[in-house]
Amino acid sequence: MIKIENITKIFRTKEVETTALDRINLQVAQGEFVSIMGPSGCGKSTLLNIMGLLDQPTEGALLINDTAVSGMKDKQLAHFRNQTLGFIFQSFHLIPALNVFDNVELPMLYGKNISTKEQRQRVLEVLEKVELSHRLKHFPTQLSGGQCQRVAIARALVSKPEVILADEPTGNLDSKMGIEILELLLTLNKEGTTIVMVTHDERIAQQTHRIVRLLDGKIQ
Amino acid sequence: MKIIIQYLKTAWYNTLHNKGYAIFCFLGTVLTFIFVVLVLQLIYIFASNYPPMSNADRIIRLDAFQDIKGKEIRAEIHVTGVSVLMENLKKFDNISLYHYNYISIRANERLHSTLTGFVNADFWKIYDFDFLYGNPFTKEECINRKPVVVITESMSQAYFNTKNGIGKKITFQGKEYEVGGIVKNISYYSSPTEEQCTVWVPYVFDKFIPNKTYKYIVDVLVPSSMSMHDAKENVFRSVNYYFENKDIKVDFSLQKVKTLKESLATKERDLFQYGGMIALFLFLLIPALNILLLGNAHTNNRAEEIAIRRAFGAGRLSSFLQIMSENLLLVVAGSIAGSLLAVPVIEIVQQLIMGDSTMENLSLVGHIDYVVIFIGVLPTMLVFSLLSGGLPAYLISKRNIAYILKGDSK
Numbered sequence: 297m298i299k300i301e302n303i304t305k306i307f308r309t310k311e312v313e314t315t316a317l318d319r320i321n322l323q324v325a326q327g328e329f330v331s332i333m334g335p336s337g338c339g340k341s342t343l344l345n346i347m348g349l350l351d352q353p354t355e356g357a358l359l360i361n362d363t364a365v366s367g368m369k370d371k372q373l374a375h376f377r378n379q380t381l382g383f384i385f386q387s388f389h390l391i392p393a394l395n396v397f398d399n400v401e402l403p404m405l406y407g408k409n410i411s412t413k414e415q416r417q418r419v420l421e422v423l424e425k426v427e428l429s430h431r432l433k434h435f436p437t438q439l440s441g442g443q444c445q446r447v448a449i450a451r452a453l454v455s456k457p458e459v460i461l462a463d464e465p466t467g468n469l470d471s472k473m474g475i476e477i478l479e480l481l482l483t484l485n486k487e488g489t490t491i492v493m494v495t496h497d498e499r500i501a502q503q504t505h506r507i508v509r510l511l512d513g514k515i516q
Numbered sequence: 517m518k519i520i521i522q523y524l525k526t527a528w529y530n531t532l533h534n535k536g537y538a539i540f541c542f543l544g545t546v547l548t549f550i551f552v553v554l555v556l557q558l559i560y561i562f563a564s565n566y567p568p569m570s571n572a573d574r575i576i577r578l579d580a581f582q583d584i585k586g587k588e589i590r591a592e593i594h595v596t597g598v599s600v601l602m603e604n605l606k607k608f609d610n611i612s613l614y615h616y617n618y619i620s621i622r623a624n625e626r627l628h629s630t631l632t633g634f635v636n637a638d639f640w641k642i643y644d645f646d647f648l649y650g651n652p653f654t655k656e657e658c659i660n661r662k663p664v665v666v667i668t669e670s671m672s673q674a675y676f677n678t679k680n681g682i683g684k685k686i687t688f689q690g691k692e693y694e695v696g697g698i699v700k701n702i703s704y705y706s707s708p709t710e711e712q713c714t715v716w717v718p719y720v721f722d723k724f725i726p727n728k729t730y731k732y733i734v735d736v737l738v739p740s741s742m743s744m745h746d747a748k749e750n751v752f753r754s755v756n757y758y759f760e761n762k763d764i765k766v767d768f769s770l771q772k773v774k775t776l777k778e779s780l781a782t783k784e785r786d787l788f789q790y791g792g793m794i795a796l797f798l799f800l801l802i803p804a805l806n807i808l809l810l811g812n813a814h815t816n817n818r819a820e821e822i823a824i825r826r827a828f829g830a831g832r833l834s835s836f837l838q839i840m841s842e843n844l845l846l847v848v849a850g851s852i853a854g855s856l857l858a859v860p861v862i863e864i865v866q867q868l869i870m871g872d873s874t875m876e877n878l879s880l881v882g883h884i885d886y887v888v889i890f891i892g893v894l895p896t897m898l899v900f901s902l903l904s905g906g907l908p909a910y911l912i913s914k915r916n917i918a919y920i921l922k923g924d925s926k
Contacts, residue, residue: 378829
C-alpha cells in the first residue's frame with residue numbers, strides 16, 4: 297500500500313542543517329493500522345507529511361499503491377491526495393468560515409465530478425457515522441474539541457480514501473474523548489481503511505496493529 | 517459553481533473578520549476608481565467622435581480668416597454676409613451658424629452670467645446633442661422668431677431645481693424665453709466651441725452680431741454621399757468667391773480647409789490623451805502597491821485555510837483563485853462605488869475650486885458612458901485586482917503545506 301524507500305529529509309537554514317529523517321524504510325500494508333511513536337522532534341510528523349504528499353523528501357522514494365509519487369507535478373499530487381488520502385490533524389484544521397456541512401464537503405469540491413445530490417448524500421452519511429448529523433449548520437467555533445475532531449474525521453472520510461493519515465488525532469482532546477475518537481478510527485480500519493497515526497499516547501498506540509518507533513530520525 | 521460559492525463564502529467571512537484591511541482596500545479602490553473613471557472617460561472623449569461631436573470628421577468649420585498680411589479678418593461673416601456664403605454653399609444641406617457670448621440670465625429669481633450660444637436650426641442637425649426632455653427649435657420657429665431656448669440639465673437644475681425645466685421661463689436682454697428643450701450635460705472637451713455654452717437661443721435674437729467685433733462660426737456638414745476631397749474643394753471655392761465679391765484678399769488655400777476632427781487633432785490634445793494613459797497607470801499602480809503591501813500581511817491570515825484546501829486536493833491555481841476572490845470582492849465593490857461616485861465627486865470638487873457662481877456652466881466629463889464602464893473600467897478593475905492581490909495570492913499558493921499546517925505562517 298505505502299512503501300517508503302531510503303527516505304531522508306534534511307531541513308536547511310543558512311546556519312543550520314537538521315536531519316529530520318535519516319534513510320527511513322517502511323511499508324504499510326493495505327488494511328493495516330500503524331501507529332508512529334517517538335519523542336518530540338524525532339521526525340514523526342515529517343514522516344507523516346511525506347507519506348501524505350504534503351512535503352517532499354530530500355532523498356528517497358515513496359510509492360503509494362505501486363505508484364511512484366516523487367516526480368509528480370503539483371496538479372497530479374493534488375489529485376492523488378484528493379483521491380487516495382485523507383488527513384486528520386491534531387488541531388483539527390477546520391475552516392472557520394464554513395459550517396460543518398461545507399467543511400466536510402470540501403474534498404469533494406476538488407475531486408471527481410459527483411452530482412450535488414450524491415455529494416450531499418455522502419456528507420450526510422459520514423456525518424451520521426461520526427454522530428454529528430444534527431450539527432450540519434453549526435460553525436467550528438460552536439462545537440466542542442471532540443466534535444471538531446469528528447467533523448475532521450468525517451471530512452477525511454468523505455471522498456472514500458484508501459489511506460487515512462492522522463497526526464496526533466487525540467492530542468488536543470481529554471482522555472474520554474480521545475478513546476471515542478480511537479474507537480471511531482478502529483471501526484473505520486475494520487471496514488478496510490488503512491490508517492497511519494502519529495501519537496504520543498502509548499495506550500492508544502497499543503490498540504493498533506503495529507507500532508513504529510522513531511528516534512532521531514531513524515526507525516528503532 | 518459550488519466551488520465559486522465557497523470562494524465567495526470564505527471571502528465574505530474573511531472580509532467581515534478583517535474589517536481594517538477590508539475598509540482600507542475598499543476605500544483605496546473607491547478613490548482610485550473615481551480618478552480612473554474620470555481619466556478613462558476623458559481618454560474616450562479625446563479618442564472618439566464623442567457626442568455632440570459625432571460628426572466631427574464630416575464637419576468643415578469656417579471661423580477665422582486672415583488677409584494676405586496675416587491680419588485676422590473680423591466681422592465679415594455676419595448676418596447679411598452669411599446668407600451670401602450659405603448661398604454659395606448650396607450643395608450642402610446643413611450649415612450651422614454659431615455665435616456665443618456671456619449674457620446675464622435671470623430665471624426663478626436668480627441672476628447668473630451664462631455663456632449663451634446663438635444658433636440656427638441646422639446646429640441641432642450637425643451636432644448630436646442628447647435631448648433629455650423637449651426638442652430643439654426648428655427652422656420655422658427661428659423664422660417666426662419664437663422665443664424658445666434649449667438649456668443643459670445642470671443649468672435646469674441650477675435655476676429651477678429640476679432637470680425637467682420644460683416650459684419654465686428665463687429672461688435676458690429684456691425678453692422672456694420659454695425652455696423648449698433640455699440636453700444632457702456635455703464635457704468641456706466635447707464642446708463644439710472653445711467655451712461650453714449651457715443655453716442656446718435662435719440666432720435671430722442675437723443682438724451682438726450687427727456689431728462688427730463679432731462674427732459667426734460657420735460649420736458645414738458634408739453629406740455622406742459626397743467625398744471629403746470634393747467637399748473641401750467646394751468649400752474652398754465658395755469661400756474664395758465670397759471674399760472676391762467683397763474685394764478682400766484672403767489668405768486661404770485648399771490645405772486650410774479642415775474638418776473639425778483635423779482642427780482638434782492638436783499636439784496638446786495628443787499630449788493629454790497619452791498623458792491620460794500615464795496618469796491612469798500611476799493611479800492604478802500607487803494604490804495597488806499600497807494594497808499589495810497590506811494584502812501580503814493579510815494573506816498570511818489565510819495561509820492555514822489555503823494549506824487545508826491543498827491538503828484535501830486543491831491545486832495551486834485553485835488556491836490562487838481562492839485568495840484572489842477576496843481581493844476581487846473588495847475591488848469590485850470599490851470600483852462600482854468609485855464609478856458611481858465619480859461624477860458627483862468631480863462636480864463637488866469643481867464647485868469647491870471654481871465656486872458656486874459657475875456651477876451651471878462646468879462639466880469636466882458630463883456623464884460616464886456605459887462603454888467606458890464595460891470596455892474601460894471592467895478590464896482596469898481586473899488589472900487592479902491582479903496588481904494588488906496577485907502577488908500575495910501567488911506567494912501563498914506556492915508555500916509548503918506542511919510548514920503552514922505546523923504553524924509556520926511567515
